[in-house]
Amino acid sequence: MAQEPVRVLVTGAAGQIGYALVPMIARGVLLGPNQPVILHMLDIPPAAESLNGVKMELVDAAFPLLKGVVATTDVVEACTGVNIAIMVGGFPRKEGMERKDVMSKNVSIYKAQASALEKHAAANCKVLVVANPANTNALILKEFAPSIPEKNISCLTRLDHNRALGQISERLNVQVSDVKNVIIWGNHSSTQYPDVNHATVKLPSGEEKSVRELVADDAWLNGEFISTVQQRGAAIIKARKLSSALSAASAACDHIRDWVLGTPEGTWVSMGVYSDGSYNVPAGLIYSFPVTCRDGEWSIVQGLSIDEFSRKKLDLTAEELTEEKALAYSCLS
Ligand SMILES: NC(=O)C1=CN([C@@H]2O[C@H](COP(=O)(O)OP(=O)(O)OC[C@H]3O[C@@H](n4cnc5c(N)ncnc54)[C@H](O)[C@@H]3O)[C@@H](O)[C@H]2O)C=CC1
Numbered sequence: 222m223a224q225e226p227v228r229v230l231v232t233g234a235a236g237q238i239g240y241a242l243v244p245m246i247a248r249g250v251l252l253g254p255n256q257p258v259i260l261h262m263l264d265i266p267p268a269a270e271s272l273n274g275v276k277m278e279l280v281d282a283a284f285p286l287l288k289g290v291v292a293t294t295d296v297v298e299a300c301t302g303v304n305i306a307i308m309v310g311g312f313p314r315k316e317g318m319e320r321k322d323v324m325s326k327n328v329s330i331y332k333a334q335a336s337a338l339e340k341h342a343a344a345n346c347k348v349l350v351v352a353n354p355a356n357t358n359a360l361i362l363k364e365f366a367p368s369i370p371e372k373n374i375s376c377l378t379r380l381d382h383n384r385a386l387g388q389i390s391e392r393l394n395v396q397v398s399d400v401k402n403v404i405i406w407g408n409h410s411s412t413q414y415p416d417v418n419h420a421t422v423k424l425p426s427g428e429e430k431s432v433r434e435l436v437a438d439d440a441w442l443n444g445e446f447i448s449t450v451q452q453r454g455a456a457i458i459k460a461r462k463l464s465s466a467l468s469a470a471s472a473a474c475d476h477i478r479d480w481v482l483g484t485p486e487g488t489w490v491s492m493g494v495y496s497d498g499s500y501n502v503p504a505g506l507i508y509s510f511p512v513t514c515r516d517g518e519w520s521i522v523q524g525l526s527i528d529e530f531s532r533k534k535l536d537l538t539a540e541e542l543t544e545e546k547a548l549a550y551s552c553l554s
């Protein structure tokens with residue numbers, strides 16, 4: 222029997238991540254090759270013509286899974302009936318800025334769009350916030366959409382997770398698909414903590430070995446590896462004069478696909494989710510944790526050992542998120 226289409230909202234769809242993301246969704250990268258989709262694309266009036274151009278290209282691409290396109294500057298029309306909302310709309314940082322420097326422009330968008338989603342999205346809509354500062358925008362969206370369950374609101378740290386996998390794969394000269402269980406803790410910012418203490422590589426023999434053992438260079442793992450992942454967004458901006466787009470779009474698809482369809486047995490991924498106090502991270506922040514997903518729900522991986530070096534880093538990035546929360550409220554008032 223043919224499956225009912227899933228309605229997927231992409232905000233900021235006329236922007237550069239949007240342009241990379243919507244064809245991925247229409248090709249089945251988000252929800253698999255058998256799941257039809259209807260795309261809802263939102264942008265602001267100055268981008269309306271460009272948004273219409275993206276719609277024309279989607280028609281021209283004749284994607285078999287794409288059953289409809291709504292392209293609009295009306296937030297209510299955009300949010301109506303959506304099952305998945307990927308919130309990319311906002312302003313990107315420029316060279317030399319931190320991601321929280323776009324806070325004052327972007328948090329107000331998330332406050333405003335929270336109520337449209339709350340009132341008009343389908344029940345149980347899953348929300349992924351991509352726009353920076355991603356964790357704090359997601360928190361503001363959560364606080365101004367109190368009837369959306371907190372388990373349905375997340376932010377993107379999968380790009381950082383994938384960057385960490387990529388760095389290990391390059392260093393060890395192994396396939397990226399054979400590396401797993403890195404963790405991004407905390408904020409999608411330069412205080413995030415990319416942690417390899419539980420990460421493994423599958424060797425050609427089939428045996429799994431610890432990344433720390435195989436790399437055998439703690440100075441690199443505790444130093445350059447961490448700063449490379451933390452600063453990768455800035456390095457892309459320096460090189461492209463624009464922030465990352467194709468890798469961000471791909472990571473957004475990975476995030477939603479694993480959330481909806483489940484993580485493979487024995488594998489976890491990183492998602493920014495509402496803290497319940499696990500690992501002594503203050504409750505009430507949107508913080509990146511290792512999670513597994515099953516039946517459309519994520520759960521934080523419990524019981525991982527945290528050494529003293531890691532503890533400090535988990536706390537530092539939590540402190541930054543607490544400060545960002547206060548800053549966000551001061552921007553809104
Ligand atoms: N979490 C992550 O891993 C990543 C986050 N980002 C962030 O994603 C965001 C988007 O990046 P790009 O696509 O490169 O930026 P962009 O400037 O190319 O596109 C953003 C789009 O959002 C639209 N927009 C602005 N206000 C809006 C509103 N109120 N409602 C709907 N749309 C609105 C703009 O008109 C524009 O078309 C930025 O904040 C960027 O920093 C970027 C890369 C990775």
Ligand SMILES: O=C([O-])CC(=O)C(=O)O
Binds near residue numbers: 314353454458464465
């Ligand atoms: O660095 C930026 O501003 C864009 C971003 O979030 C990333 O690439 O991780």
